[in-house]
Amino acid sequence: MKDKKIIKIYLYTRYERFWHWLQSFMIICLIVTGLEIHGTYKLFGFQTAVNIHNFIGLSWLILFAFFVFWLFTTGEWKQYIPTTKKLFSVILYYSWGIFQGKPHPIQKSKGAKHNPLQRLAYLGISAMLLPVQMVTGLLYYLYNDMLGILPLSILAVIHTLIALFLLNFLVVHLYMTTTGHSLFSHITGMITGWEEIYETTEIADWETQATRKN
Amino acid sequence: MTPRYFLKCCLTVIAVTAFFCSFQAAFASTLENGEEALGRKLAKQAVKDSKRWSTIDHTKVEALNKDFTSGEEITGACLSCHSEAATQFHKTIHWTWLASGDKSDIRYGKAGYSVNNFCISGNAMEDKGCLKCHVSWNKKGVKGEVNCLKCHNSSGFNFNEAFGDIKAFSEDNDPETNEMVKDIQQEIKQAITKVTFPTRKNCGECHFKGGGGDGVKHGDLDTSLTKPNRMLDVHMGIDGKNFSCTRCHTTVDHHIAGRIYTNPAVETRKSLIEDDLAPKITCVSCHSSEPHKNDSKMNDHTDVVSCQACHIPKYARVNPTKMWWDWTKAGKMKDGKPYVVKGPFGKPVYKSIKGEFRWEKNVIPEYFWSNGSQTSTTADDIIDPAQIVKVSHPVGDKTDPEARIFPFKIHRGKQPYDKIHKKLLAPMLSGKRGFWTTFDMNDAIEYGNKTLGIPYSGEFDYVETTYAFPITHMVAPKENALNCTECHIRENSRLASITGLYLPGRDKSNLIDIIGWLSVFGALAGVFLHGIGRFFTRNGKEN
Numbered sequence A: 001m002k003d004k005k006i007i008k009i010y011l012y013t014r015y016e017r018f019w020h021w022l023q024s025f026m027i028i029c030l031i032v033t034g035l036e037i038h039g040t041y042k043l044f045g046f047q048t049a050v051n052i053h054n055f056i057g058l059s060w061l062i063l064f065a066f067f068v069f070w071l072f073t074t075g076e077w078k079q080y081i082p083t084t085k086k087l088f089s090v091i092l093y094y095s096w097g098i099f100q101g102k103p104h105p106i107q108k109s110k111g112a113k114h115n116p117l118q119r120l121a122y123l124g125i126s127a128m129l130l131p132v133q134m135v136t137g138l139l140y141y142l143y144n145d146m147l148g149i150l151p152l153s154i155l156a157v158i159h160t161l162i163a164l165f166l167l168n169f170l171v172v173h174l175y176m177t178t179t180g181h182s183l184f185s186h187i188t189g190m191i192t193g194w195e196e197i198y199e200t201t202e203i204a205d206w207e208t209q210a211t212r213k214n
Numbered sequence B: 001m002t003p004r005y006f007l008k009c010c011l012t013v014i015a016v017t018a019f020f021c022s023f024q025a026a027f028a029s030t031l032e033n034g035e036e037a038l039g040r041k042l043a044k045q046a047v048k049d050s051k052r053w054s055t056i057d058h059t060k061v062e063a064l065n066k067d068f069t070s071g072e073e074i075t076g077a078c079l080s081c082h083s084e085a086a087t088q089f090h091k092t093i094h095w096t097w098l099a100s101g102d103k104s105d106i107r108y109g110k111a112g113y114s115v116n117n118f119c120i121s122g123n124a125m126e127d128k129g130c131l132k133c134h135v136s137w138n139k140k141g142v143k144g145e146v147n148c149l150k151c152h153n154s155s156g157f158n159f160n161e162a163f164g165d166i167k168a169f170s171e172d173n174d175p176e177t178n179e180m181v182k183d184i185q186q187e188i189k190q191a192i193t194k195v196t197f198p199t200r201k202n203c204g205e206c207h208f209k210g211g212g213g214d215g216v217k218h219g220d221l222d223t224s225l226t227k228p229n230r231m232l233d234v235h236m237g238i239d240g241k242n243f244s245c246t247r248c249h250t251t252v253d254h255h256i257a258g259r260i261y262t263n264p265a266v267e268t269r270k271s272l273i274e275d276d277l278a279p280k281i282t283c284v285s286c287h288s289s290e291p292h293k294n295d296s297k298m299n300d301h302t303d304v305v306s307c308q309a310c311h312i313p314k315y316a317r318v319n320p321t322k323m324w325w326d327w328t329k330a331g332k333m334k335d336g337k338p339y340v341v342k343g344p345f346g347k348p349v350y351k352s353i354k355g356e357f358r359w360e361k362n363v364i365p366e367y368f369w370s371n372g373s374q375t376s377t378t379a380d381d382i383i384d385p386a387q388i389v390k391v392s393h394p395v396g397d398k399t400d401p402e403a404r405i406f407p408f409k410i411h412r413g414k415q416p417y418d419k420i421h422k423k424l425l426a427p428m429l430s431g432k433r434g435f436w437t438t439f440d441m442n443d444a445i446e447y448g449n450k451t452l453g454i455p456y457s458g459e460f461d462y463v464e465t466t467y468a469f470p471i472t473h474m475v476a477p478k479e480n481a482l483n484c485t486e487c488h489i490r491e492n493s494r495l496a497s498i499t500g501l502y503l504p505g506r507d508k509s510n511l512i513d514i515i516g517w518l519s520v521f522g523a524l525a526g527v528f529l530h531g532i533g534r535f536f537t538r539n540g541k542e543n
């Protein structure tokens, strides 16, 4: 495999990359300020932390709507349909094969940006954790105006737990970006849009210009 | 990077910034300082014209242009015009010293069964020492004549002393002393024309000195409020609004708005917009229940937290207040004589006649749910001496819609109780048979309880008690209001004792925190080991 040619394909569109970095910025800010509100440490001061948290939280809710719109109008939502096909081989790769220099069992392509493990993880996060975090956050924010829907203690506990799960995700996610061809190739991919893959299929001439680079 | 790409990047950054800025303007205008909070606007409007006007000049009133020989005569002169004043006043608690308008109900009131943990009881107005603060001439209590000047004269002149002198001098017929009597009468004549609506000094003469001295009782009421600056009290500050007490303690037929023993000052907080004739006694009256800037998180607090809780960060900020009074120590003698020991702040920490004291300054309040009512344990109520007896304590809990978390001064002490009847006792203090003369507690109790008509078994001991004072004066300027983290903090939250609710920053679920952090640190450990593994196997690469 080592002699296989590495090529670049254009995987992430401009909006997608923009959204990825904006959302990551917002979520990191929310985790940092949220944990201060939680009482884990002192950084900005409680009041400032609350103001930043509420402001970014509400912005995120609004911007997320645009993302959902994009997801459905472009059909990109299909990228998140879970599959068990090859799931096991991906798990096997990360727990064993990677140490032996084996190639990744899945090659990214325009039609399948995420491997089966990623699909599952991202679906869980985008369809479960994030919406629940948004709803609990919003109810937390509007608590005084809708007393009694859910007691604050329950809202806060769910909100805190998911915040820590997202921090967990962030750790793993950041680490996984280093598992590309070089340590930074995945990150570079999300910045420029061009992701490195092994050349697998023959590409027609007309196709190379727009989507692949040698 | 091509110039075109660079341009696009810049445009994106500008667009994102613009979005956040417009959002900020739309939703978080509160963060800007320009606009004034609704509560301030309303309150300023409500007290815009503070000058009161009158159609009378008391220096021109014929009835007052007389040589008075007694206080009662002056009152007669007042009543010759203000025909209903005394009739009205006789019905108020300031006169009866009873909480109920019904004279046969003597349960609550200084003249009734009420006790505290200071000088304990008024002994049905038989303790003449207390009558210094009754609004009658010559400490006669309800048997006497109303002394209008106590509240309505601003001269500061000592009328009682003057009349005493006149009486003494007029007994001999020396022309020189006759001259002096004339001089005194001239002074009296001048002093009585200084008629006023009650000033802070008038009210403070009794209310700043409750419990037997400056600042003893309340903690938020002492002589520092006679001429406070606005740092001490934004409302009364002479460099601020310069309110008199009656600006908020509004009055109807001489009944002055305020809490009376168990009864709250108002049943429900209402703003003047909701009820323009409501007393101005609550903060909400003038400031409304959404006093802070639009959309401010602070407005979300007002259904649970009282204004006072944040806006009176500490009490007794200028003069110290008494926090502890131990009657068990009273009665010790030095060389056979009663004595006094002074301590910090130049205040007595021991007095043979009263026992041991502790004073504090800049005190952080204790916080309780309060709907404005207070319990009141009287000399006729059964107590449990095995526990600290709450002589007075706030009423309310979080399910009560009128209750708020409210700051209190808790005065603690030890005072006598009847070991057999299990009731607090009411020793007589002043006078011939009072403790301050005889230093015989048993006899003082015997005599004192008799004035109230409550039997005494003859066996007493001391019990620890608390007495709660709502802290509501000494409102600090808004920049000195509490920071969020005085309460929203894990350790040493001011509201540590307010449980049964979730307070962000103070509370957490230990279980959830452990699960969450285990997952985070588990992930860290996992990726660390995985990374090490990759490093040593070099991803299986040879080179």
Ligand code: HEM
Pocket: A026, A027, A030, A031, A033, A034, A035, A037, A038, A039, A050, A053, A054, A056, A057, A058, A060, A061, A133, A134, A136, A137, A138, A140, A141, A142, A156, A157, A159, A160, A162, A163, A164, A166, B504, B505, B507, B508
């Ligand atoms: C990735 C997303 C988010 C994370 C990681 C996060 C994290 C946190 C954490 C850890 C807390 C402290 C909880 C506690 O101890 O009680 C918190 C509080 C809070 N969050 Fe979030 N949050 C997120 C999104 C949101 C959103 C979308 C909103 C909606 C506007 C929101 C609104 C709030 C509010 C209102 C509080 C309570 C602040 C206060 O005490 O006033 N959060 N958040």
